Amino acid sequence: MTEQYYKDALKLGQREVRACAARGEHPYLPLLDDFVPAERMSGGTALGTFWIPSELIAGTKNAGRANAFAKNFMPLLDERSEFAMKWSALCKIHVDEGIRDPILCYEYMNRFYVGEGNKRVSVLKFFGAPTVYAKVIRILPEQNGSREVELYNAFLDFYRCSKLNLPEFSTPQSYSKLQKLLGKEPDEAWSEDERKGFFAAYHYFREAFDPSGAKPFREVGDAMLVYIEVYGYEDLRGKSAAEIKKAVAKVREEITLKYEEQPIEVVLDPQNANEKPAGLFAKVLPKQPLKVAFIHDKTPETSGWTLSHEAGRIHLESVYGSEVETCVYCNALDDGDDGSSEIESAIQDGCTVLFTTSPRLLPSSLRAAVEHPKVTVLNCSLNTSHRYIRTYYARMYEVKFIIGAIAGTLAQSNDVGYICDYPIFGQVAGINAFALGVQMVNPLVKVILEWSSVGGVSAATKRLRDRGIRLISTQDTKSFRENASSSFGLAIIDDNGVTPLAQPVWQWGRYYEEIIRSIRDGQFKTEYEESSRALNYYWGLSAGVVDIMCYDVLPESVRRLASLLKDSICSGVEPFRGPLFGQNGDEIVSDGEVLGTDQIITMDWLVENVVGAIPKYDELDETGKATADVVGVEASTKEKQN
Numbered sequence: 001m002t003e004q005y006y007k008d009a010l011k012l013g014q015r016e017v018r019a020c021a022a023r024g025e026h027p028y029l030p031l032l033d034d035f036v037p038a039e040r041m042s043g044g045t046a047l048g049t050f051w052i053p054s055e056l057i058a059g060t061k062n063a064g065r066a067n068a069f070a071k072n073f074m075p076l077l078d079e080r081s082e083f084a085m086k087w088s089a090l091c092k093i094h095v096d097e098g099i100r101d102p103i104l105c106y107e108y109m110n111r112f113y114v115g116e117g118n119k120r121v122s123v124l125k126f127f128g129a130p131t132v133y134a135k136v137i138r139i140l141p142e143q144n145g146s147r148e149v150e151l152y153n154a155f156l157d158f159y160r161c162s163k164l165n166l167p168e169f170s171t172p173q174s175y176s177k178l179q180k181l182l183g184k185e186p187d188e189a190w191s192e193d194e195r196k197g198f199f200a201a202y203h204y205f206r207e208a209f210d211p212s213g214a215k216p217f218r219e220v221g222d223a224m225l226v227y228i229e230v231y232g233y234e235d236l237r238g239k240s241a242a243e244i245k246k247a248v249a250k251v252r253e254e255i256t257l258k259y260e261e262q263p264i265e266v267v268l269d270p271q272n273a274n275e276k277p278a279g280l281f282a283k284v285l286p287k288q289p290l291k292v293a294f295i296h297d298k299t300p301e302t303s304g305w306t307l308s309h310e311a312g313r314i315h316l317e318s319v320y321g322s323e324v325e326t327c328v329y330c331n332a333l334d335d336g337d338d339g340s341s342e343i344e345s346a347i348q349d350g351c352t353v354l355f356t357t358s359p360r361l362l363p364s365s366l367r368a369a370v371e372h373p374k375v376t377v378l379n380c381s382l383n384t385s386h387r388y389i390r391t392y393y394a395r396m397y398e399v400k401f402i403i404g405a406i407a408g409t410l411a412q413s414n415d416v417g418y419i420c421d422y423p424i425f426g427q428v429a430g431i432n433a434f435a436l437g438v439q440m441v442n443p444l445v446k447v448i449l450e451w452s453s454v455g456g457v458s459a460a461t462k463r464l465r466d467r468g469i470r471l472i473s474t475q476d477t478k479s480f481r482e483n484a485s486s487s488f489g490l491a492i493i494d495d496n497g498v499t500p501l502a503q504p505v506w507q508w509g510r511y512y513e514e515i516i517r518s519i520r521d522g523q524f525k526t527e528y529e530e531s532s533r534a535l536n537y538y539w540g541l542s543a544g545v546v547d548i549m550c551y552d553v554l555p556e557s558v559r560r561l562a563s564l565l566k567d568s569i570c571s572g573v574e575p576f577r578g579p580l581f582g583q584n585g586d587e588i589v590s591d592g593e594v595l596g597t598d599q600i601i602t603m604d605w606l607v608e609n610v611v612g613a614i615p616k617y618d619e620l621d622e623t624g625k626a627t628a629d630v631v632g633v634e635a636s637t638k639e640k641q642n
Contacts (some may be wrong), residue, residue: 002088002095006079009087009126013074020071029066029073030059032106032113036139041106044137049102051131053165057121058111065118073118073125083119090123099124102133109141109152110165130203162190167202167221174225180629181228201237208241209248219255226254230367250370253387257534263385265533266597268395269543270514271523290353290520291325292316293346295339297358299330304477304488306330308506309357309380315509316516324516327351332361339364347372353519355512356380359424359631360623365389376519381631383425383601385534392511393426395540396476397433397600399504399548401575402565403490404437406502406550407471408445409558411438415446415611417464417472422453422624423614424631428603433575434473435610441561449612453624461493470494476504489549501554502562505547511539538597542570576600581608604633 020027033041057073060066068077077083093099103117112134114121124132141149154172159165161179169175176186182198184190190198205224209215227236227244230251236244248255257263300307313326327349332342339361346354347368352375356365359381369377369388382393407416418434420427435447448469450460457475464472475488489503515537518524527535539545548566550559569575578589582605589595595603604614620628 002091003079005091005126006075006084006088009074009122010076010079010084012072012126013070013076016070016072016074017076025071027071029069029071029118030113031063031066032059032061032108032139033063036108040139040142044106044139047107047136047138049133049135050163052105052107052112052134052136054121054125054129054132056110056112056165057105057114057125057132059113060118061106061113061115069118069122073122075122087119087123090119091126094123094127100133102135104137105134106137106139108139109148110155110168112136157186161186161188162198163195164190164199166199166217167224168217169221169225170218174222178225178228181225182233197237201233204241205236205244208244223248223255226251229363230254230370250373251388254370256532257385257387263533264383264536264598265531266536266538266601267527268538268540268597270537270539271518271527289323289325290320290516291327291349291351292353292516293327293329293349293351293355295329295332295342295346295354295356295361297331297333297339297360304475306357308477309355309508312506312508312510312512316512319509319513320516323520332356333358340367343368347375352376353516354378360626362386362389362391362630376524378515381425382536382538383598383631384536387534390535390537392515392537392539394506394511394546395538396426396504396506396546397429398540398569398575399546400430400473401433401437401569402548402562403473403502403504404434404439404447405441405565406437406554406558406562407434407473407490408438408440408442409561410501411442411445411471413444414471415448415467415469417448417450417461417467417469418610419450419452419457419460419464419472419474421451421475422620422627423451423604423633424627425601425633428606428614428633429576429600430476431610432603432607435607436575436580437565439607439609443609445609447610447612449606449610451615451619451624453621454615454619456621465493477506499553500551502551503549505549507545507547510543511537511545514539514543538601540569541566582606583608583610602633 017027060069068075068083070076075084075087090099099120101117101120103120104115105112105117106115121132141152143149150172151169154175155168158175158179161184167178179186179188202224205227206220209223210220224236227248231247239247294309294313296303296306296309298306300310310328313328316324317326327346329342329346332339339356343354343356343364354365354368354375354377356362356377357380359379362379362381362384365377365379366386366389369375377389379389379391380393381391384391416438418431420431431449438445438447448464448467450463452460452475454460461472461474470492471490472493473490477488490501492499492501515524518527541547548562550562574594576589576595578593579587579591580589582588585608588605606612606614614633617625617628
């Protein structure tokens, strides 16, 4: 019987050789010695003995038996050879009692190359064994900065926690994203049960997504990550293969987005709808009233952020009148809900445009957009690469630069304070822009940085006051959490109370007006069709979505300076022009260089005149952690790994 097994395996090997020849590929086992220098081989690290995925066994270490096997590890030597007899003997052992002796193999770039035990691997692959018991030596690649090495390094970080070789992904960030989506800290080790459960879930998903087994590992991994991101891990484990396949079809464009070199397209100004003529039907048919939902994580009475968006909603109604009907849904995250209930309520109420005004509502917003493709969903956040929803945010750093210049003119020889809320995309740019504004007019002044998400606004203010600092830039919106009279913007805070000087102004009404105009005129749909990337709106002073309010207490000369800087920025002057230096004195932006938009958005370093640091993840309050989990800058979320 074992002789017949060999004959069958030989046919599979011969068939593989012919197929490789037809594709112009090398038909035999790849040799690790051919592409790994001897000095690296001698510097390998023994990982121990454990089960490895047989499908990741890619070749052999040396040329001794390379041509005895086809690329798929099936035998090629004559069935009367000594090799065939030994193969058949191993086959009998496997059938009767199982192959127990571990092979010796070398892991390189998450592929295994056999040093001892090629025939054992061949027999096990013939019988479809999913894993092989192996003694493993890891060979690290040269750190040459290539994309493949970057991906492998990210895999290693993931492997140290999970001890899993699969899934594989096409982007380095996907490994840490999976760890986060599973509710684990970046450096948190997996239990044996978690490992087994995920291994089973991965293969279940793979069979549903790729029944033929022909798709690359990374395509399977990317698809599974998108599924978990949209529907959740627990949902995956409870779905049938047919349901998984149907769900994956819905998120096809989200999966495709993983392969975009630049997945995000940032739109810096609203398109002028009048530049493009309306379509024929728009000219003939009257526009139907649009029902628009605003979904908030808090209420206007408890959150200045929500209050500012509510002002924008009221502006929208005043501009469009009966053409637009708005509905409001508050406290969407109460009672442990992720916002899905309020979003579904809005859709059931007939709303076809949804504005979710908190980054923490992003996951539920994405899921709703996938499940309801005829509903337009926008989330107020920054730097998120999702194809089915758009995000919108404001370039508040432009205003912060002006406020920093005001602070610098008033500071004399005293330091100034800055209180930021969350270490998320866009906020660090605000800190640095403020500090650069200070530095421009008063190079000797330092900006002392504190965080309201570490102990609260009052505690942050007290820490600054204890250092003798009176001139403080506080929150971007009024805070209701601790003190209903808490100031925001730039103010003098001392024993006499609070004297406001200048405040940032969020003009969400202008934002919503332009987005609704774009939807009604068809420009919104055109933008989607003309781009294969995720669209992020990131408008600023030039679009009128942010502004600055100066109080009369400011000297006329200072108000004139603020006006001049505003006009300059609206005309294209960029605050982040080099040379710029970091806190350690290193030049980060060279003389004359201007930071790109993506560099500004993802900024997680502080300029030289800032005293303070981006907080560690564990220092944040619960809201801060939840927000950082979704849109946190790397410098803060990375702290969870240290």
